[in-house]
Amino acid sequence: MGNATLRPPAKAAAAQRLIRAAGERLTAPRTAVLAVLLDAKRALTHHEIESALAPGVPVDRVTVYRVLDRLVTLGLAHRIPGEDRTWRYVASRDSSHGPHAHFTCSRCGKTVCLEAVATPPDVKVPRGFLPQKVELTVQGLCASCH
Amino acid sequence: MGNATLRPPAKAAAAQRLIRAAGERLTAPRTAVLAVLLDAKRALTHHEIESALAPGVPVDRVTVYRVLDRLVTLGLAHRIPGEDRTWRYVASRDSSHGPHAHFTCSRCGKTVCLEAVATPPDVKVPRGFLPQKVELTVQGLCASCH
DNA sequence: GTGCAGATGCAATTCGGTTGCGTCCCGCTC
DNA sequence: GAGCGGGACGCAACCGAATTGCATCTGCAC
Ligand SMILES: [Mn+2]
Ligand SMILES: [Mn+2]
Ligand SMILES: [Zn+2]
Ligand SMILES: [Zn+2]
Numbered sequence: 001m002g003n004a005t006l007r008p009p010a011k012a013a014a015a016q017r018l019i020r021a022a023g024e025r026l027t028a029p030r031t032a033v034l035a036v037l038l039d040a041k042r043a044l045t046h047h048e049i050e051s052a053l054a055p056g057v058p059v060d061r062v063t064v065y066r067v068l069d070r071l072v073t074l075g076l077a078h079r080i081p082g083e084d085r086t087w088r089y090v091a092s093r094d095s096s097h098g099p100h101a102h103f104t105c106s107r108c109g110k111t112v113c114l115e116a117v118a119t120p121p122d123v124k125v126p127r128g129f130l131p132q133k134v135e136l137t138v139q140g141l142c143a144s145c146h
Numbered sequence: 147m148g149n150a151t152l153r154p155p156a157k158a159a160a161a162q163r164l165i166r167a168a169g170e171r172l173t174a175p176r177t178a179v180l181a182v183l184l185d186a187k188r189a190l191t192h193h194e195i196e197s198a199l200a201p202g203v204p205v206d207r208v209t210v211y212r213v214l215d216r217l218v219t220l221g222l223a224h225r226i227p228g229e230d231r232t233w234r235y236v237a238s239r240d241s242s243h244g245p246h247a248h249f250t251c252s253r254c255g256k257t258v259c260l261e262a263v264a265t266p267p268d269v270k271v272p273r274g275f276l277p278q279k280v281e282l283t284v285q286g287l288c289a290s291c292h
Numbered sequence: 293g294t295g296c297a298g299a300t301g302c303a304a305t306t307c308g309g310t311t312g313c314g315t316c317c318c319g320c321t322c
Numbered sequence: 323g324a325g326c327g328g329g330a331c332g333c334a335a336c337c338g339a340a341t342t343g344c345a346t347c348t349g350c351a352c
Contacts, residue, residue: 030299062300085338132286173331193308
Protein backbone atom coordinates (compact mmCIF):
# COMPACT_ATOMS: atom_id res chain seq x y z
CA MET A 1 0.00 0.00 0.00
CA GLY A 2 2.49 2.59 -0.99
CA ASN A 3 4.37 2.64 2.27
CA ALA A 4 7.80 4.24 2.22
CA THR A 5 9.79 1.19 3.28
CA LEU A 6 13.21 1.36 1.70
CA ARG A 7 14.24 -2.08 2.92
CA PRO A 8 14.23 -4.84 2.06
CA PRO A 9 15.07 -4.04 -1.53
CA ALA A 10 13.59 -5.76 -4.51
CA LYS A 11 16.36 -8.29 -4.26
CA ALA A 12 14.57 -10.10 -1.46
CA ALA A 13 12.90 -12.54 -3.82
CA ALA A 14 16.17 -13.35 -5.53
CA ALA A 15 17.79 -13.86 -2.16
CA GLN A 16 15.13 -16.35 -1.13
CA ARG A 17 15.54 -18.25 -4.35
CA LEU A 18 19.30 -18.50 -3.90
CA ILE A 19 19.05 -19.66 -0.31
CA ARG A 20 16.49 -22.29 -1.18
CA ALA A 21 18.54 -23.44 -4.14
CA ALA A 22 21.50 -23.90 -1.84
CA GLY A 23 19.41 -26.28 0.24
CA GLU A 24 19.43 -24.01 3.27
CA ARG A 25 16.69 -23.21 5.73
CA LEU A 26 14.97 -20.02 4.78
CA THR A 27 15.03 -17.45 7.55
CA ALA A 28 14.41 -13.72 7.77
CA PRO A 29 18.00 -12.81 8.69
CA ARG A 30 19.41 -14.82 5.81
CA THR A 31 17.04 -13.33 3.30
CA ALA A 32 17.64 -9.80 4.54
CA VAL A 33 21.43 -10.04 4.62
CA LEU A 34 21.72 -11.61 1.20
CA ALA A 35 19.27 -9.08 -0.24
CA VAL A 36 21.48 -6.27 1.04
CA LEU A 37 24.50 -7.83 -0.60
CA LEU A 38 22.69 -8.38 -3.89
CA ASP A 39 21.62 -4.76 -3.84
CA ALA A 40 25.11 -3.37 -3.18
CA LYS A 41 27.41 -2.03 -5.86
CA ARG A 42 30.52 -2.53 -3.78
CA ALA A 43 31.87 -4.67 -0.97
CA LEU A 44 30.26 -3.96 2.40
CA THR A 45 31.62 -4.28 5.91
CA HIS A 46 29.68 -6.06 8.60
CA HIS A 47 28.84 -2.68 10.03
CA GLU A 48 27.52 -1.35 6.73
CA ILE A 49 25.42 -4.44 6.25
CA GLU A 50 24.00 -4.08 9.72
CA SER A 51 22.90 -0.53 9.17
CA ALA A 52 21.49 -1.25 5.73
CA LEU A 53 19.36 -3.79 7.55
CA ALA A 54 18.26 -1.64 10.44
CA PRO A 55 14.95 -0.16 9.26
CA GLY A 56 13.31 -3.51 8.69
CA VAL A 57 13.47 -6.54 10.91
CA PRO A 58 16.22 -6.01 13.45
CA VAL A 59 18.89 -8.68 13.21
CA ASP A 60 21.41 -9.34 15.92
CA ARG A 61 25.03 -8.45 15.14
CA VAL A 62 26.19 -11.96 15.86
CA THR A 63 23.56 -13.42 13.59
CA VAL A 64 24.78 -11.18 10.81
CA TYR A 65 28.28 -12.54 11.32
CA ARG A 66 27.00 -16.08 11.27
CA VAL A 67 24.84 -15.56 8.20
CA LEU A 68 27.77 -14.01 6.35
CA ASP A 69 29.99 -16.94 7.24
CA ARG A 70 27.38 -19.27 5.95
CA LEU A 71 26.88 -17.39 2.71
CA VAL A 72 30.61 -17.46 2.10
CA THR A 73 30.77 -21.18 2.77
CA LEU A 74 27.91 -21.75 0.35
CA GLY A 75 29.65 -19.70 -2.30
CA LEU A 76 26.82 -17.18 -2.42
CA ALA A 77 29.18 -14.46 -1.25
CA HIS A 78 32.88 -13.91 -0.95
CA ARG A 79 34.80 -11.84 1.52
CA ILE A 80 37.82 -9.64 1.11
CA PRO A 81 40.41 -9.05 3.81
CA GLY A 82 41.06 -5.37 4.33
CA GLU A 83 44.13 -3.38 5.24
CA ASP A 84 42.01 -2.07 8.12
CA ARG A 85 41.52 -5.56 9.53
CA THR A 86 37.85 -5.80 8.65
CA TRP A 87 36.23 -8.16 6.22
CA ARG A 88 34.17 -6.84 3.36
CA TYR A 89 31.48 -8.93 1.73
CA VAL A 90 30.14 -9.14 -1.81
CA ALA A 91 27.49 -11.35 -3.32
CA SER A 92 29.10 -13.69 -5.81
CA ARG A 93 27.24 -12.48 -8.88
CA ASP A 94 27.99 -15.35 -11.12
CA SER A 95 29.36 -18.62 -9.86
CA SER A 96 30.76 -19.26 -13.32
CA HIS A 97 33.53 -16.68 -13.27
CA GLY A 98 36.61 -17.43 -11.30
CA PRO A 99 38.65 -15.71 -8.63
CA HIS A 100 39.48 -12.09 -9.33
CA ALA A 101 41.33 -9.11 -7.95
CA HIS A 102 39.96 -6.38 -5.68
CA PHE A 103 40.57 -2.68 -5.31
CA THR A 104 40.49 -0.88 -1.98
CA CYS A 105 40.67 2.88 -1.56
CA SER A 106 43.18 3.63 1.15
CA ARG A 107 41.40 6.84 2.03
CA CYS A 108 37.69 5.96 2.22
CA GLY A 109 37.92 2.19 2.37
CA LYS A 110 35.63 1.69 -0.60
CA THR A 111 36.24 -1.76 -2.03
CA VAL A 112 35.18 -3.16 -5.38
CA CYS A 113 35.72 -6.32 -7.35
CA LEU A 114 37.98 -6.06 -10.36
CA GLU A 115 36.16 -8.83 -12.18
CA ALA A 116 38.23 -8.24 -15.29
CA VAL A 117 41.45 -9.03 -13.46
CA ALA A 118 41.83 -12.75 -12.83
CA THR A 119 44.22 -13.81 -10.08
CA PRO A 120 47.30 -15.55 -11.52
CA PRO A 121 46.64 -19.29 -11.27
CA ASP A 122 50.25 -20.33 -11.64
CA VAL A 123 52.26 -18.83 -8.79
CA LYS A 124 55.47 -20.69 -8.10
CA VAL A 125 55.85 -21.73 -4.48
CA PRO A 126 58.71 -23.45 -2.61
CA ARG A 127 59.09 -27.24 -2.78
CA GLY A 128 56.54 -29.08 -0.67
CA PHE A 129 54.16 -26.12 -0.46
CA LEU A 130 50.62 -26.55 -1.71
CA PRO A 131 48.98 -23.39 -3.03
CA GLN A 132 45.19 -23.27 -2.68
CA LYS A 133 43.97 -19.74 -3.11
CA VAL A 134 45.48 -16.60 -4.55
CA GLU A 135 44.51 -13.17 -3.28
CA LEU A 136 45.28 -10.13 -5.40
CA THR A 137 44.49 -6.77 -3.88
CA VAL A 138 45.20 -3.32 -5.24
CA GLN A 139 45.48 -0.40 -2.83
CA GLY A 140 45.04 3.11 -4.10
CA LEU A 141 42.64 6.01 -4.37
CA CYS A 142 39.14 5.71 -5.75
CA ALA A 143 37.62 8.17 -8.20
CA SER A 144 36.11 10.36 -5.49
CA CYS A 145 39.20 10.42 -3.29
CA HIS A 146 41.88 11.89 -5.52
CA MET B 147 82.16 -14.89 29.01
CA GLY B 148 80.57 -17.99 27.56
CA ASN B 149 77.15 -17.38 29.04
CA ALA B 150 74.24 -19.21 27.42
CA THR B 151 72.32 -16.15 26.27
CA LEU B 152 70.44 -17.01 23.11
CA ARG B 153 69.29 -13.45 22.51
CA PRO B 154 70.10 -11.05 21.13
CA PRO B 155 71.33 -12.94 18.11
CA ALA B 156 74.45 -12.12 16.22
CA LYS B 157 72.38 -9.83 14.07
CA ALA B 158 72.48 -7.12 16.71
CA ALA B 159 75.46 -5.38 15.16
CA ALA B 160 73.85 -5.38 11.74
CA ALA B 161 70.67 -4.01 13.26
CA GLN B 162 72.55 -1.13 14.87
CA ARG B 163 74.27 -0.32 11.62
CA LEU B 164 70.97 -0.22 9.72
CA ILE B 165 69.25 1.95 12.30
CA ARG B 166 72.15 4.40 12.37
CA ALA B 167 72.28 4.47 8.57
CA ALA B 168 68.61 5.38 8.51
CA GLY B 169 69.41 8.43 10.63
CA GLU B 170 67.42 7.15 13.59
CA ARG B 171 68.18 7.32 17.27
CA LEU B 172 69.75 4.12 18.45
CA THR B 173 67.84 2.50 21.29
CA ALA B 174 67.80 -0.93 22.88
CA PRO B 175 64.23 -1.80 21.75
CA ARG B 176 64.96 -0.83 18.17
CA THR B 177 68.13 -2.82 18.02
CA ALA B 178 66.55 -5.85 19.64
CA VAL B 179 63.43 -5.89 17.46
CA LEU B 180 65.31 -5.43 14.21
CA ALA B 181 67.84 -8.08 15.24
CA VAL B 182 65.01 -10.55 15.75
CA LEU B 183 63.63 -9.78 12.30
CA LEU B 184 67.05 -10.10 10.67
CA ASP B 185 67.46 -13.45 12.37
CA ALA B 186 64.09 -14.83 11.27
CA LYS B 187 63.62 -17.08 8.28
CA ARG B 188 59.95 -16.21 7.93
CA ALA B 189 57.50 -13.44 8.70
CA LEU B 190 56.79 -13.00 12.41
CA THR B 191 53.73 -11.76 14.22
CA HIS B 192 53.97 -9.11 16.89
CA HIS B 193 53.48 -11.85 19.44
CA GLU B 194 56.29 -13.98 18.05
CA ILE B 195 58.61 -11.03 18.02
CA GLU B 196 57.75 -10.21 21.58
CA SER B 197 58.53 -13.68 22.82
CA ALA B 198 61.73 -13.91 20.79
CA LEU B 199 62.73 -10.79 22.68
CA ALA B 200 61.72 -11.86 26.13
CA PRO B 201 64.91 -13.44 27.55
CA GLY B 202 66.95 -10.30 27.10
CA VAL B 203 65.92 -6.77 27.87
CA PRO B 204 62.16 -6.72 28.39
CA VAL B 205 60.45 -4.42 25.89
CA ASP B 206 56.91 -3.16 26.32
CA ARG B 207 54.26 -4.47 23.91
CA VAL B 208 53.39 -0.99 22.78
CA THR B 209 57.01 -0.14 22.14
CA VAL B 210 57.32 -3.21 19.95
CA TYR B 211 54.33 -2.00 17.93
CA ARG B 212 55.82 1.45 17.60
CA VAL B 213 59.25 0.18 16.65
CA LEU B 214 57.71 -2.07 14.00
CA ASP B 215 55.73 0.82 12.56
CA ARG B 216 58.87 2.84 12.41
CA LEU B 217 60.90 0.11 10.75
CA VAL B 218 58.22 -0.28 8.11
CA THR B 219 58.13 3.46 7.48
CA LEU B 220 61.90 3.50 7.11
CA GLY B 221 61.76 0.62 4.66
CA LEU B 222 63.84 -1.59 6.92
CA ALA B 223 60.93 -4.03 7.22
CA HIS B 224 57.68 -4.72 5.48
CA ARG B 225 54.48 -6.12 6.85
CA ILE B 226 52.02 -8.58 5.43
CA PRO B 227 48.30 -8.56 6.19
CA GLY B 228 47.07 -11.95 7.27
CA GLU B 229 43.86 -13.84 6.78
CA ASP B 230 43.79 -14.04 10.59
CA ARG B 231 43.73 -10.26 10.97
CA THR B 232 47.27 -10.00 12.29
CA TRP B 233 50.23 -8.33 10.68
CA ARG B 234 53.39 -10.26 10.07
CA TYR B 235 56.74 -8.56 9.76
CA VAL B 236 59.88 -9.31 7.77
CA ALA B 237 63.14 -7.46 7.51
CA SER B 238 63.52 -6.10 4.00
CA ARG B 239 66.63 -7.99 3.04
CA ASP B 240 67.60 -5.98 0.06
CA SER B 241 66.12 -2.61 -0.69
CA SER B 242 66.97 -3.15 -4.34
CA HIS B 243 64.39 -5.79 -5.13
CA GLY B 244 60.82 -4.76 -5.58
CA PRO B 245 57.45 -5.78 -4.19
CA HIS B 246 56.81 -9.51 -4.19
CA ALA B 247 54.20 -12.09 -3.33
CA HIS B 248 53.75 -13.92 -0.02
CA PHE B 249 52.68 -17.36 1.00
CA THR B 250 50.65 -18.09 4.11
CA CYS B 251 49.87 -21.54 5.43
CA SER B 252 46.20 -21.65 6.27
CA ARG B 253 46.79 -24.29 8.92
CA CYS B 254 49.78 -23.07 10.93
CA GLY B 255 49.94 -19.47 9.80
CA LYS B 256 53.56 -19.69 8.70
CA THR B 257 54.23 -16.89 6.24
CA VAL B 258 57.16 -16.48 3.88
CA CYS B 259 58.17 -14.08 1.15
CA LEU B 260 58.01 -15.42 -2.39
CA GLU B 261 60.80 -13.16 -3.55
CA ALA B 262 60.84 -14.79 -6.95
CA VAL B 263 57.24 -13.77 -7.61
CA ALA B 264 56.93 -10.09 -8.38
CA THR B 265 53.53 -8.47 -7.95
CA PRO B 266 52.00 -7.52 -11.30
CA PRO B 267 52.75 -3.82 -11.84
CA ASP B 268 50.10 -3.30 -14.48
CA VAL B 269 46.70 -4.08 -13.00
CA LYS B 270 43.84 -2.47 -14.88
CA VAL B 271 41.53 -0.46 -12.63
CA PRO B 272 38.28 1.43 -13.32
CA ARG B 273 38.40 4.94 -14.82
CA GLY B 274 39.43 7.53 -12.29
CA PHE B 275 40.96 5.05 -9.88
CA LEU B 276 44.60 5.45 -8.93
CA PRO B 277 46.43 2.23 -8.07
CA GLN B 278 49.29 2.61 -5.60
CA LYS B 279 50.22 -0.75 -4.17
CA VAL B 280 49.55 -4.31 -5.23
CA GLU B 281 49.33 -7.12 -2.71
CA LEU B 282 49.63 -10.71 -3.92
CA THR B 283 49.10 -13.41 -1.34
CA VAL B 284 48.93 -17.15 -1.79
CA GLN B 285 47.02 -19.22 0.75
CA GLY B 286 47.73 -22.91 1.05
CA LEU B 287 49.54 -25.53 3.08
CA CYS B 288 53.21 -25.36 3.95
CA ALA B 289 55.57 -28.31 3.66
CA SER B 290 55.02 -29.43 7.25
CA CYS B 291 51.24 -29.09 7.17
CA HIS B 292 50.19 -31.41 4.39
C1' DG C 293 0.20 -30.67 14.51
C1' DT C 294 4.64 -32.45 16.52
C1' DG C 295 9.49 -32.95 17.15
C1' DC C 296 13.96 -31.70 16.69
C1' DA C 297 18.22 -30.19 14.44
C1' DG C 298 19.64 -26.11 13.42
C1' DA C 299 19.22 -20.93 13.80
C1' DT C 300 18.73 -16.86 16.56
C1' DG C 301 19.35 -13.41 20.46
C1' DC C 302 21.87 -11.78 24.16
C1' DA C 303 25.72 -11.26 27.23
C1' DA C 304 30.19 -11.93 28.00
C1' DT C 305 34.76 -12.58 26.19
C1' DT C 306 38.87 -12.51 23.24
C1' DC C 307 42.42 -10.37 21.03
C1' DG C 308 45.24 -7.50 17.93
C1' DG C 309 46.13 -3.06 17.94
C1' DT C 310 45.87 2.12 19.57
C1' DT C 311 45.93 6.26 22.57
C1' DG C 312 47.24 9.43 26.43
C1' DC C 313 50.43 10.83 29.33
C1' DG C 314 54.21 11.13 32.59
C1' DT C 315 59.05 9.84 32.69
C1' DC C 316 63.35 8.67 30.60
C1' DC C 317 67.42 8.99 27.78
C1' DC C 318 69.94 9.65 23.02
C1' DG C 319 72.72 12.64 20.95
C1' DC C 320 73.87 17.44 20.15
C1' DT C 321 76.06 21.68 22.28
C1' DC C 322 79.11 24.02 24.85
C1' DG D 323 81.70 15.80 30.96
C1' DA D 324 77.54 18.49 32.41
C1' DG D 325 73.17 20.52 30.38
C1' DC D 326 69.43 20.37 27.50
C1' DG D 327 65.41 19.32 24.53
C1' DG D 328 62.68 16.45 21.72
C1' DG D 329 61.92 12.03 20.66
C1' DA D 330 61.33 7.32 22.67
C1' DC D 331 59.67 4.42 26.24
C1' DG D 332 56.57 2.19 29.86
C1' DC D 333 52.27 1.69 31.75
C1' DA D 334 47.37 1.70 31.97
C1' DA D 335 43.34 2.41 29.85
C1' DC D 336 40.90 1.93 25.80
C1' DC D 337 38.88 0.46 21.08
C1' DG D 338 36.48 -2.26 17.79
C1' DA D 339 35.98 -6.39 15.03
C1' DA D 340 34.98 -10.82 15.68
C1' DT D 341 33.98 -15.11 18.63
C1' DT D 342 31.94 -18.08 22.17
C1' DG D 343 28.45 -20.07 25.40
C1' DC D 344 24.08 -20.89 26.27
C1' DA D 345 19.09 -20.57 26.60
C1' DT D 346 15.26 -20.03 23.56
C1' DC D 347 12.96 -20.18 19.23
C1' DT D 348 11.59 -21.90 14.60
C1' DG D 349 11.74 -23.91 9.74
C1' DC D 350 10.39 -27.81 7.83
C1' DA D 351 10.26 -32.92 7.34
C1' DC D 352 7.24 -36.26 8.86
MN1 LIG E 1 35.11 -9.92 -5.56
MN1 LIG F 1 58.02 -10.09 1.82
ZN1 LIG G 1 37.99 6.54 -1.77
ZN1 LIG H 1 51.77 -24.83 7.87
